[in-house]
Amino acid sequence: MPIEIKELHIKINVNEGSKPSPSPSAPKSKSEDPVAECVEQVMKIMERKKER
Numbered sequence: 001m002p003i004e005i006k007e008l009h010i011k012i013n014v015n016e017g018s019k020p021s022p023s024p025s026a027p028k029s030k031s032e033d034p035v036a037e038c039v040e041q042v043m044k045i046m047e048r049k050k051e052r
Helices: 034-051
Strands: none
């Protein structure tokens, strides 16, 4: 029986006094693309859920 999620609550904390992070348009190396890493992790999670 599949589970349907109707609401998703996300909570974050923002530190106003912290240093700004380096510009996201210039990744350290091509292998460290954060968007590609996130997509890969989401795809892995989806595949694991299909196996259940």
